[in-house]
Amino acid sequence: MSEQQIISKTLPLPKGRSLWQDGLRRLGRRRFAMACFVVIVLYFLLAGFIYLAELFDWQVAPIRWSQEVGSQYESPSGENLFGTDIFGQSVLRKTLYGTKTSMTVAMFASFISIAIGVPLGAIAGYFRGFIDEVIVWLYSTLSSIPYILLILAFAVVLRDKTFFGYKLAGITTVYLAIGLTSWVGICRLIRGEVIKHKNREYILAAKSYGCSAKRIIFKHLLPNVFHLIIIDFSLRFVGFIHAEVILSFLGLGETTRPSWGAMINDARIELARGVWWQMATATFAIFFISLALNIFGDALRDSLDPKLRTQ
Amino acid sequence: MAAYIIRRLLYTIPIVFGVLLLTFILFNMVGGDISAEIAGKSASKETIEEIRKERGYDKPLFFSWDSQFVNHFENALTFNLGRALDREPVIDKIKRGVMPSLALTVPMFFGIVIVSVGLSLIVAFVRGSIWDVLTVVICVAGMSIPFLSFILFGQYFLAYKWGLFPIFFSPDLATAQYVALPVLIGIVTGLGANLRFYRTVMLDEMRSDYVRTAFAKGLGPGRVLFKHVLKNAMIPIITRIVLAIPFLFLGSLLLERFFGIPGLGYLMIEAIGSRDYFVINAMTYISAILFVIFNVITDICYALVDPRISFE
Numbered sequence: 001m002s003e004q005q006i007i008s009k010t011l012p013l014p015k016g017r018s019l020w021q022d023g024l025r026r027l028g029r030r031r032f033a034m035a036c037f038v039v040i041v042l043y044f045l046l047a048g049f050i051y052l053a054e055l056f057d058w059q060v061a062p063i064r065w066s067q068e069v070g071s072q073y074e075s076p077s078g079e080n081l082f083g084t085d086i087f088g089q090s091v092l093r094k095t096l097y098g099t100k101t102s103m104t105v106a107m108f109a110s111f112i113s114i115a116i117g118v119p120l121g122a123i124a125g126y127f128r129g130f131i132d133e134v135i136v137w138l139y140s141t142l143s144s145i146p147y148i149l150l151i152l153a154f155a156v157v158l159r160d161k162t163f164f165g166y167k168l169a170g171i172t173t174v175y176l177a178i179g180l181t182s183w184v185g186i187c188r189l190i191r192g193e194v195i196k197h198k199n200r201e202y203i204l205a206a207k208s209y210g211c212s213a214k215r216i217i218f219k220h221l222l223p224n225v226f227h228l229i230i231i232d233f234s235l236r237f238v239g240f241i242h243a244e245v246i247l248s249f250l251g252l253g254e255t256t257r258p259s260w261g262a263m264i265n266d267a268r269i270e271l272a273r274g275v276w277w278q279m280a281t282a283t284f285a286i287f288f289i290s291l292a293l294n295i296f297g298d299a300l301r302d303s304l305d306p307k308l309r310t311q
Numbered sequence: 312m313a314a315y316i317i318r319r320l321l322y323t324i325p326i327v328f329g330v331l332l333l334t335f336i337l338f339n340m341v342g343g344d345i346s347a348e349i350a351g352k353s354a355s356k357e358t359i360e361e362i363r364k365e366r367g368y369d370k371p372l373f374f375s376w377d378s379q380f381v382n383h384f385e386n387a388l389t390f391n392l393g394r395a396l397d398r399e400p401v402i403d404k405i406k407r408g409v410m411p412s413l414a415l416t417v418p419m420f421f422g423i424v425i426v427s428v429g430l431s432l433i434v435a436f437v438r439g440s441i442w443d444v445l446t447v448v449i450c451v452a453g454m455s456i457p458f459l460s461f462i463l464f465g466q467y468f469l470a471y472k473w474g475l476f477p478i479f480f481s482p483d484l485a486t487a488q489y490v491a492l493p494v495l496i497g498i499v500t501g502l503g504a505n506l507r508f509y510r511t512v513m514l515d516e517m518r519s520d521y522v523r524t525a526f527a528k529g530l531g532p533g534r535v536l537f538k539h540v541l542k543n544a545m546i547p548i549i550t551r552i553v554l555a556i557p558f559l560f561l562g563s564l565l566l567e568r569f570f571g572i573p574g575l576g577y578l579m580i581e582a583i584g585s586r587d588y589f590v591i592n593a594m595t596y597i598s599a600i601l602f603v604i605f606n607v608i609t610d611i612c613y614a615l616v617d618p619r620i621s622f623e
Contacts, residue, residue, distance in 0.1 A: 141329030144602045145595055146558055149579070153334075153591050156583055157342040238455070245457050246565070250583060264459045268569075271467045283460040290455035298451075 023304040033299030036292035047103035062096035083277035094258035095281045101259040105175045106240035112179025117186035125194025139184045150181045155252040170254045193225040227304040234297035238290045323603045330599040335383045338588045344368040392593040401593045412562030412574030419497035427505040432536045435513035453503035465496040480571040493566040516540045553609045557601035
């Protein structure tokens with residue numbers, strides 16, 4: 001028996017934990033953050049369910065939102081839990097359907113901005129030089145225009161435009177406008193991290209093996225900064241949801257189907273008549289998902305970012 | 312120093328170029344010729360042609376000394392912002408909107424800064440206590456409520472139901488009267504995110520050695536907080552303030568919309584409603600210019616305040 005075998009027999013080595021396992025364990029211990037996670041999952045499941053229901057034409061309540069369930073402006077009762085709107089449609093159904101609208105916008109906006117921001121940031125940070133200057137110039141330009149103005153300008157121009165035979169309408173415009181303007185933050189973050197990681201030993205080792213730049217960026221660098229993307233987006237998601245509400249409110253979003261922003265827009269006139277339930281329901285729908293994302297995002301950052309752990 | 316300022320100003324040229332390129336791509340290439348839209352549905356061919364000529368859509372996009380591309384840059388750099396859809400010069404509209412917007416945003420902004428810096432000092436002092444936890448919880452909850460709900464409920468209860476404030480702007484009201492409620496709503500809404508930010512700044516400072524020293528030599532909490540901590544926390548606070556100034560000129564889109572205040576936010580909302588590319592284009596350009604200028608000012612202030620930043 002060699003020496004090493006003896007050691008491994010007598011002293012079982014403790015099993016190593018990766019950053020992820022470590023972080024998730026720490027996260028699991030925070031009961032409140034996990035409760036928030038459950039809320040987020042429920043919202044996603046609801047949105048996904050409405051998607052499937054529309055796809056397969058299941059006749060469930062939320063996709064029959066346009067049905068008249070009562071008279072105009074019925075106040076909340078046992079029959080219509082959150083009352084009815086001007087057309088006698090159920091506010092509850094509209095709110096449930098609005099979940100799909102909001103989550104779709106926030107999801108696609110996130111995908112678009114990650115798909116643009118992460119590769120650009122990684123390339124800029126890794127290659128530096130001229131290409132870095134071009135990318136930095138690109139995002140400095142975008143970030144020198146106030147965010148809300150930029151989104152609005154994109155949304156106004158893209159609305160009802162036809163690209164490659166596909167007409168942009170409704171929420172497509174909204175998530176394109178948000179996605180195309182929101183990649184700056186993540187790009188800057190990734191660029192900074194890549195610059196920091198570039199001269200670490202593991203990258204030098206990968207280089208000495210003759211790994212290609214593509215392999216180093218996608219197989220070595222990005223997995224090591226991936227947790228930052230997740231943290232960043234768990235917090236940015238809230239902003240996207242609120243942006244969708246504002247765009248829909250301004251009439252730049254979904255016009256034919258319910259959305260939370262459109263519901264709040266309706267409430268502008270309704271409130272003067274004492275009809276508060278549409279407004280209140282939409283507000284609470286937005287409030288719960290935002291609160292859950294805010295708290296969960298903070299907990300995620302605390303658990304996954306080792307540098308913040310000192311506090 | 313002069314060399315530093317000049318170099319810093321030279322850096323702004325590519326940014327301004329980029330902004331103009333972006334607005335050109337957006338409004339002239341992607342947006343394109345909207346003269347048919349301006350003319351209306353029942354307009355004759357001649358009218359559309361006339362508008363096309365007036366707005367310069369008949370010119371080639373590139374590759375000519377009189378192309379849309381060259382004109383776009385020339386007009387922007389000479390601040391010739393053109394006419395809005397209703398033929399009023401855009402610059403007049405903007406000039407008219409600046410004062411009402413500033414009357415709204417300046418008190419709102421300083422209200423937010425003073426209240427949140429003050430509260431953050433107190434919260435940082437009682438850190439870890441129930442009050443600290445409670446403040447953070449309220450801040451996060453406040454950040455989660457959409458801005459629109461704050462405005463609508465605020466307007467409904469405070470102005471409409473209880474009659475504490477005027478509901479809408481009207482020309483015969485004093486400025487202080489019609490901005491009071493929007494300012495109040497703005498402060499309450501902005502408090503969540505700002506208080507959290509300043510709390511983090513203050514907490515970082517509270518852990519420093521000089522704070523322990525100050526307490527050790529027997530200074531009271533008031534002196535330590537306001538004389539020592541606040542002074543050292545000034546750099547992040549000032550950065551945030553200076554960089555927020557250009558946004559003050561923009562007004563507040565939603566607040567102005569709800570309270571009918573005829574500022575720049577209102578102008579922007581109107582422009583969105585009527586798809587007035589010319590006003591949106593001008594607003595984008597002007598706000599970008601302001602942002603770039605204030606960015607330079609911040610950098611110069613840093614260089615003046617912090618001796619570690621070299622001018623090289």
